[in-house]
Structure formats: structure tokens, C-alpha cells
Amino acid sequence: MSRKPISLKREIPLLVWLVVVWAALWQDFSPGNLLFGALIAVVVARIFYLPPVELSGRFNLLRAFAFAFVFLGKVAAASFQVMYLAIFKGPRVTNAVVAVPLRSQSDLLMTATGHVISLIPGSLVVEVDRSTSTLYIHGLNIRNSADSDRLRKEVQDTEASLIRIMGSAEEVEALRNDQRQLRETRQLRDETGEAL
Amino acid sequence: MTADASGFDAFIDALTAVFLVAGALMSLAAAIGLLRFPDLMSRMHAATKPQVLGLFLVLAAIGLQLRTWWVWPVLLVAWIFQLLTVPVSAHMVGRAGYRTKHLQKELLSTDELADVVRRAAAEEQAEQDARDAAGSKRP
Amino acid sequence: MKETILIVTAVILTLAAAGAIVRIAVGPSLLDRVLAADVLLAILGAALAIDMAMNRHLNNLMLLVALTLIGFIGSVTVARFVADRRPNPHDS
Numbered sequence: 001m002s003r004k005p006i007s008l009k010r011e012i013p014l015l016v017w018l019v020v021v022w023a024a025l026w027q028d029f030s031p032g033n034l035l036f037g038a039l040i041a042v043v044v045a046r047i048f049y050l051p052p053v054e055l056s057g058r059f060n061l062l063r064a065f066a067f068a069f070v071f072l073g074k075v076a077a078a079s080f081q082v083m084y085l086a087i088f089k090g091p092r093v094t095n096a097v098v099a100v101p102l103r104s105q106s107d108l109l110m111t112a113t114g115h116v117i118s119l120i121p122g123s124l125v126v127e128v129d130r131s132t133s134t135l136y137i138h139g140l141n142i143r144n145s146a147d148s149d150r151l152r153k154e155v156q157d158t159e160a161s162l163i164r165i166m167g168s169a170e171e172v173e174a175l176r177n178d179q180r181q182l183r184e185t186r187q188l189r190d191e192t193g194e195a196l
Numbered sequence: 197m198t199a200d201a202s203g204f205d206a207f208i209d210a211l212t213a214v215f216l217v218a219g220a221l222m223s224l225a226a227a228i229g230l231l232r233f234p235d236l237m238s239r240m241h242a243a244t245k246p247q248v249l250g251l252f253l254v255l256a257a258i259g260l261q262l263r264t265w266w267v268w269p270v271l272l273v274a275w276i277f278q279l280l281t282v283p284v285s286a287h288m289v290g291r292a293g294y295r296t297k298h299l300q301k302e303l304l305s306t307d308e309l310a311d312v313v314r315r316a317a318a319e320e321q322a323e324q325d326a327r328d329a330a331g332s333k334r335p
Numbered sequence: 336m337k338e339t340i341l342i343v344t345a346v347i348l349t350l351a352a353a354g355a356i357v358r359i360a361v362g363p364s365l366l367d368r369v370l371a372a373d374v375l376l377a378i379l380g381a382a383l384a385i386d387m388a389m390n391r392h393l394n395n396l397m398l399l400v401a402l403t404l405i406g407f408i409g410s411v412t413v414a415r416f417v418a419d420r421r422p423n424p425h426d427s
Contacts, residue, residue: 025273082245099309119279140241217347224348227351227354244370274403
């Protein structure tokens, strides 16, 4: 029992989730039940000790709300796409395993990105390399390198929006720098293109 | 679903009907995908993902029909359980499928993991050889 | 209206269940069968949910959650044992 106790503030998200599950399973949101649920949540969190999830302490509720809608839209669109592929393409479908390097080193963001990507139909995380934070993704209907580039961009965009929701301040800053750089190179290319 | 429903009720009922039929169609899509896709990995896409949307639609239909506020958190918890478990089981099955060579290489246009796996296997082999050599030197 | 929805969804779900059962029977590998069994479980869940929506009750909601968890534990367990059952890791 040499483990460091976790501060209560760190445990709050877990406790809130446990209370919500408790109340939902009883289908009773009365104050008394919530209080009893909170008591049980604290006891359970103390007895069944798990390593704490390293949250960054930042959470943008507005962006999370917007992301939920975008996510639902993507899931719906991609579900119909898989349906179309199953019915019309069937056995002639071509797939690929694509390596996608991520920006963030944090376990939480990698897990969240992998989850979201796995939930959107047409992509599935096959293997994770934590040391280089690379996801290996099996994509449905990837015929050429343009398709795999699109998949890679989609995964990185998903990670970017997750960083904006709950990444640490440094990660948000790094993301901003990245995108400024990208914009500048694109602008430069456009200008030289015009010059030519 | 009463016959003398007002305009709003009729709209809710129609929305429920659309959600239910679409949710059922998602299950059918999963089954068609299971039957028609050529290898384990593409079947996996069809099998796990349309269910997420399907369950969402059907749960939303329940919420629309019951019309009390406290069902929504309950339904949300049920859906979040699905959201948390589906990717994990899909990943586990997919990884097992990749490692036990269920993947049909000729169906892939690129495989960027294969090189990594080959390199790792070579390293492991080299380590094994070194250990064997060291073992044979001092019997 | 109600009967029509019930009949339409019942036909769709029956076809889907038949497809999943065919895949369980055909195989060809254990993982395919696990996947198809998972889909069959999800179809069962959808049927339960449709019944709840049409008859306006929540009696089976916890059964639905339990089904999700059982499917999850089942496929994860099988996937682990399939991955571990290699005779020799160097034979590929």
C-alpha cells in the first residue's frame, strides 16, 4: 500500500460518471439516491484503486458539444457508406493498413482518437505504437495513395479537434503553430504557382 | 400511438417510425456486410459500426415515445456503454485477425504495418539467436 | 401504423438475423463466428429496443446494457485466446 493517494479533485470526473451510472441503472434521479450513489462511488473508488487518468485540466464544453454533433453526422454518413459498399461493392472491395503519426504524446488523447476513429465506420485501429504515438489503421475501400492520404488527414483532423477540446495548453499551442506553418507553406506555394 | 393524435404527436410518431426502420436497416446492413465482404477485416467494419448508429436511432425512438426527461440520461448511459465497448472489442478481434494472418494481403492496396512487423520480428529473432549463442557457449 | 412498423422492422431484423446465422455456420474461422455472434446479439438488442419503443416501457433497458457488456467480454476473451494460440511465433 505504498501508492500515492489521488487527490479528490482528480477523481471528480470518475465519481460524477459513477453517480450518473448508478442513478441511471436505478432509473431514479431523486436527491437521496444521488447522495447514496455518491457515497458508494467514493467507497468503490477507494477500494478498487486504479491508476488515475491523466487529464489535462482543460475541457472546452462548447467545442465538445459541437464535436458531438459533427461526430454523429460522420457516423451517420459513414454508416450509409459502409451499407452502400456492402450491397454494391461486396467482394471486390480494396482495403489498406495506413500508418498515421499523431501529434500528441498523451495516452488519453491517443485513446480518445483511436476510439473516435474506430467508431466512425470505414476505419479501424489495428495496432498502436505508443513510443512513436503512431496508430495503424485498417481502412475500408482504400484503393490508392490519395485515399490513404485522405484517411490520414481525417484522423489528424479528429485528433486536432480533440486537442482543442481537452488537450493541455502546450498541445493547443503546438497545434496552432503547426497550422500556421501549414497555411504559410500553402500560401507560399500558391504565390510561386502564380509567379510561374 | 393513438388515432386522434394532434399535429405534434403525429410528427413525433412519424419520426419514431423513421428512426425505428432506419435502426433496423442498420442491423440488416451489418448482416449483408458479414455475408458479402471477402475477408475478416472488412467484415469487421460492417459488423461493428452500423450498430452504433442503429442503437442510437432506436434509443432515440424510445426517448421520443416515453416523453419524460429522466429517460434521456438512462438511454445516454446505455449508448455510452456501447460507444466505450465497441471499439475495444473491434480492436481486439482485428488485432488477433491481423496477427493470425487472417488478413488477405492481395486485398490490400498498401500495408504500412507489415514492414514494422517484419523489422520487429527480425529484431526478436536476432535477440533469440544471441541468447541461443550465449547459451551454447556456457553449457 | 403501429402494426405496419412492427411488421416492417420484424421482417428486416429476421433477414439480418438469418444472415448472421449463415455467417456463424459458414465460418470460415473462429474470429468470423465470434463477429457474427456479436452481430446476432446486437440484432437481439435492437429487437428488444424496438419492443420498448412501441409499447412504451423500459423493462428491458438493463437487459440491453447487459447484452452489450456480455458481447464485449465474449469477443475480447475469444480474441485474446486466438491471438495467444500460436504454435511458434517465428514460423511466419
